Amino acid sequence: MCKKRRLKTPPIYVMDACNMSTQNSLNTVNQSFLKPISNTHILMPKLTLEPSFLNYVPYDELTRVISDFIFHKCVLESLKYIEIEVKIGQIVDLMTRERLRLPVLTETSMNVCSFLKDIVDCGYLVIDNNELKIKFESNMTESQHKYFNRFLNSSFEKSQTKIKDGRPRTPMKYKHTKEIDRFYSNVSLNHDFQNRIRVTTEKKTGQVISRLIKTRVASLNIFSPKTLFDWRISINTETPVESQPLGVLIMERDKDRLSYVHQCCQIDLTQVVSEVFSLIYTFKSNIFRMAPKHMN
16 A cells, blocks of 8 residues: 655645635734724623721821821911911922932921921921921922913913813912012010011002011921922911001012912912012912901
């Protein structure tokens, strides 16, 4: 019996058939990837998950520190004429005159101690300022000022839309003010820095807008390594004063301020010119101002 001859390569007609079959299969697969997947045939299981194994949402530690700071300083001490303000800037190392560098990756609350002799509160100790010589500088460059101006203008315009995702927006309010602040020594009290009387007048008309004593209560610095700016929360009191004799004029500053108000928050973008003709740009957000009648 003759043995069948084995071919080293398949016959040409077999190769053509195989190639055509493979090509058709690849074309079918490629075309299937190009077709959009219909969502009507995908059924996702509806999951009802608890927030944690304890069945409550764990608090954010930084938020808790800030909340406790405000509560203890404003509520427990029964302050009047409260102003809570947040400024962005940089925490500067006084030894290097550069922005502080810490071995942390996320926002970190720092000690509320200050080098000013009238602030000695160390309630939220994270870093000891007595060993780490630092200060907070709230200045920014002209280009940064312009960026925030464009950003806030855009936010203002977006807030004016009546409908956003089916829900009405709360429109922001805007005002542009030019004022003069004059600081006088207080003849009825000692000449301490904290007791200066600030008289604010409208630049164009000279009309007095306010006469008050601004007293710093406490500050909390937040170091933010992933952003260009750090920020500081300050609690102050702004106590109105009666018309009384003013002492020596200590300082004068010219303020050109853009204010954006949203609900209970006011954001101020300010250019300040002091009596030494230095131009300073600042970004500040007043969370709220609370008079005694609102404390009940």
